[in-house]
Amino acid sequence: MTLWGLKNLFSSHALLLWFRSMLELKGIRKSFGKTEAVRPTDLVIQDGEFFSMLGPSGCGKTTLLRMLGGFEKPTAGEIYLNGIRIDQLPPHERQCNTVFQRYALFPHLDVFENVAFGLRMRKISGTELNERVSEALELVQMKEYLHRSVTTLSGGQQQRIALARALINKPKVLLLDEPLSALDLKLRQQMKVELLSLQRCLKQTFIFVTHDQEEALSVSDRIAVMNKGVVDQVGTSQEIYEFPRTLFVAQFIGSMNTIEGEVKDFNSQAITLAGSAKRILTVKPSRDGFRPLPQVQSGLAVQMMIRPEKLKVLKSSPQPDQNYIEGMIKEVLYKGPVTQFLIQAKEIPSLMMTVVQTNSAVSAKKTFNMGDRVFAAWAPEDCILMGKDGPLPVSVFETEPLELRALP
Amino acid sequence: MATEHRARPSPPFFASLVTAGTFLLLYIPLFVLVTYSFVQTDLDGNSSFTWNWYYEAVADSSLQQALWMSLMVGVWSTLGATLLGTTAALALERTDFPGKKIFDALTLVPLIVPEIVMALSLLIWFVILKISLGGISIVLAHITFSFSYVIITVRTRLADFDHSLEEAARDLGATPWKTFWKVTFPLIWPGILSGALMAFTLSFDDFLITFFTAGVGSDTLPVKLYSMIKFGISPKINALSTLILLATALLVLMIFRPKRSMKTISKESGETSVPDALKALG
Numbered sequence: 001m002t003l004w005g006l007k008n009l010f011s012s013h014a015l016l017l018w019f020r021s022m023l024e025l026k027g028i029r030k031s032f033g034k035t036e037a038v039r040p041t042d043l044v045i046q047d048g049e050f051f052s053m054l055g056p057s058g059c060g061k062t063t064l065l066r067m068l069g070g071f072e073k074p075t076a077g078e079i080y081l082n083g084i085r086i087d088q089l090p091p092h093e094r095q096c097n098t099v100f101q102r103y104a105l106f107p108h109l110d111v112f113e114n115v116a117f118g119l120r121m122r123k124i125s126g127t128e129l130n131e132r133v134s135e136a137l138e139l140v141q142m143k144e145y146l147h148r149s150v151t152t153l154s155g156g157q158q159q160r161i162a163l164a165r166a167l168i169n170k171p172k173v174l175l176l177d178e179p180l181s182a183l184d185l186k187l188r189q190q191m192k193v194e195l196l197s198l199q200r201c202l203k204q205t206f207i208f209v210t211h212d213q214e215e216a217l218s219v220s221d222r223i224a225v226m227n228k229g230v231v232d233q234v235g236t237s238q239e240i241y242e243f244p245r246t247l248f249v250a251q252f253i254g255s256m257n258t259i260e261g262e263v264k265d266f267n268s269q270a271i272t273l274a275g276s277a278k279r280i281l282t283v284k285p286s287r288d289g290f291r292p293l294p295q296v297q298s299g300l301a302v303q304m305m306i307r308p309e310k311l312k313v314l315k316s317s318p319q320p321d322q323n324y325i326e327g328m329i330k331e332v333l334y335k336g337p338v339t340q341f342l343i344q345a346k347e348i349p350s351l352m353m354t355v356v357q358t359n360s361a362v363s364a365k366k367t368f369n370m371g372d373r374v375f376a377a378w379a380p381e382d383c384i385l386m387g388k389d390g391p392l393p394v395s396v397f398e399t400e401p402l403e404l405r406a407l408p
Numbered sequence: 409m410a411t412e413h414r415a416r417p418s419p420p421f422f423a424s425l426v427t428a429g430t431f432l433l434l435y436i437p438l439f440v441l442v443t444y445s446f447v448q449t450d451l452d453g454n455s456s457f458t459w460n461w462y463y464e465a466v467a468d469s470s471l472q473q474a475l476w477m478s479l480m481v482g483v484w485s486t487l488g489a490t491l492l493g494t495t496a497a498l499a500l501e502r503t504d505f506p507g508k509k510i511f512d513a514l515t516l517v518p519l520i521v522p523e524i525v526m527a528l529s530l531l532i533w534f535v536i537l538k539i540s541l542g543g544i545s546i547v548l549a550h551i552t553f554s555f556s557y558v559i560i561t562v563r564t565r566l567a568d569f570d571h572s573l574e575e576a577a578r579d580l581g582a583t584p585w586k587t588f589w590k591v592t593f594p595l596i597w598p599g600i601l602s603g604a605l606m607a608f609t610l611s612f613d614d615f616l617i618t619f620f621t622a623g624v625g626s627d628t629l630p631v632k633l634y635s636m637i638k639f640g641i642s643p644k645i646n647a648l649s650t651l652i653l654l655a656t657a658l659l660v661l662m663i664f665r666p667k668r669s670m671k672t673i674s675k676e677s678g679e680t681s682v683p684d685a686l687k688a689l690g
Binding site for chain 2: 021050069070071090091096097098100101102104105106108117118121122165177203
């Protein structure tokens with residue numbers, strides 16, 4: 001039996017602690033009147049993890065975060081921090097600190113006093129106070145702004161002060177509520193990198209709420225994708241992107257081309273589909289093991305999903321082991337690093353395929369023009385198979401989660 | 409975020425004329441009053457500049473007494489109105505309780521009720537309760553009409569209060585009590601202060617309600633002035649009125665002085681030259 005299995009078997013607190021799990025949510029639920037903001041949710045977040053909660057607005061991610069911070073009381077369920085139940089504690093008795101969406105810096109206090117606030121509340125003063133404040137400001141590169149008024153700082157600078165203020169009490173968990181959403185694009189990208197290096201340097205647990213999938217994918221150790229108050233999937237960025245477990249995750253993260261069909265034949269190595277494409281399409285498990293084959297029966301209506309960047313535009317008919325669709329280029333969108341093609345499938349009038357190609361020397365814009373008859377080809381290993389209305393059951397030979405598989 | 413500067417058309421001539429007329433009508437009496445307070449006319453009918461009326465006004469012991477009464481009433485009613493108004497504003501803005509809407513409306517009633525009705529009803533009420541008319545009854549009466557103003561100014565302040573500031577304080581380890589004194593109070597303080605100044609101004613200027621509820625021997629300055637003009641308008645009264653005008657104007661200026669904004673800082677505060685930041689750490 002694997003370590004993973006063991007962990008599921010013995011989920012007592014002592015053992016969980018031993019597995020470095022630090023934050024545990026058990027059946028957490030929150031309703032506001034009749035609306036269910038968060039449906040019963042279980043989550044385990046490891047010590048030192050950069051954990052993101054991703055979802056569209058209104059999916060319950062912020063409510064979940066606010067329950068961790070103590071600003072909302074769960075309607076049901078329990079939250080444990082290092083084995084101690086915290087869900088009934090008021091915010092000031094929790095070892096979590098929050099970076100608020102609009103930073104919430106105290107406008108009547110200067111930079112120093114903003115950062116020192118947490119220490120003063122703990123009755124720390126004198127040299128220790130001064131040292132810790134300048135330490136925190138140094139961490140966010142804002143030491144020279146010590147006595148500035150926070151109202152004169154720019155968005156990015158306020159962001160840093162908010163970080164320093166939240167980190168000064170050395171919280172066990174840092175909660176970040178869409179901290180980058182108020183910044184402009186350039187600054188957002190820069191702060192993203194800074195946040196990541198800060199987390200790597202402090203080795204602290206960060207829980208990061210965002211609606212920006214790219215943000216979540218690029219910084220997180222693991223992501224929980226939420227939809228309508230439910231955590232649809234928890235996994236590493238790669239797992240979420242390459243092997244979405246629900247239709248929602250598949251469609252919310254990145255974009256997808258969807259071809260409908262039904263299962264013609266299957267064995268442990270491949271599933272073949274027949275359908276609207278007038279050609280047999282094949283699905284194989286991905287080579288890296290991220291995506292095993294699901295359980296199917298012959299004749300089952302399914303949808304095959306392919307990411308735009310997994311498709312190749314070809315002039316001539318591709319290798320026989322490849323899946324392909326014939327079509328005509330309807331639109332060429334040059335985007336700098338990539339070019340996006342919209343291809344109208346010949347056999348399926350309703351299908352418009354989106355293909356994204358890197359603008360290398362080989363596939364520059366010039367190669368293909370609007371109106372060209374082309375083939376959009378993809379490897380059988382590069383597609384995701386979903387049921388008509390939801391995910392397909394995963395085969396019993398599912399591979400182990402990434403963290404353990406990654407070990408030699 | 410540069411504000412747009414667009415040339416605006418000048419107003420039509422007729423509008424300027426009406427405006428000028430209105431302003432003259434409003435301010436000429438004041439101007440006359442102030443001028444007269446400096447004018448001395450001798451028996452030959454010659455006028456000359458003088459400070460005498462001011463000396464007389466200040467030296468008059470009954471006026472001094474009335475001023476003292478006005479100040480005491482002003483201070484105590486301001487304290488009472490501010491305390492009640494602020495707590496009421498907090499309750500109305502922050503909490504929910506049955507009948508809140510009714511309370512909400514009731515707090516504004518003193519602004520609408522005709523002053524004479526208010527004065528009479530207070531007088532009747534004091535008589536029923538057997539509260540002797542004097543300093544205390546005046547203070548109570550002043551609190552009833554001025555605390556509405558405190559509620560309004562404090563509520564305006566609370567309404568655009570960023571809630572996450574209090575959450576941030578709680579998050580950083582402040583108890584609810586500390587959160588109030590370290591964050592909420594300093595931020596609504598300007599609202600409380602302008603409410604208090606307004607309450608004081610109203611109390612200091614009030615004639616009608618004070619007149620009804622003062623009883624004998626506890627005249628405030630306006631009441632005293634009224635009783636003095638019964639015996640003819642002395643230039644002393646002009647001088648005193650000018651002083652009251654000046655004091656009130658100063659108070660009002662303090663109420664409406666430019667306030668520091670408390671809104672959470674806007675995101676578009678312009679540039680950031682970000683230092684090489686945490687690249688070194690990464």
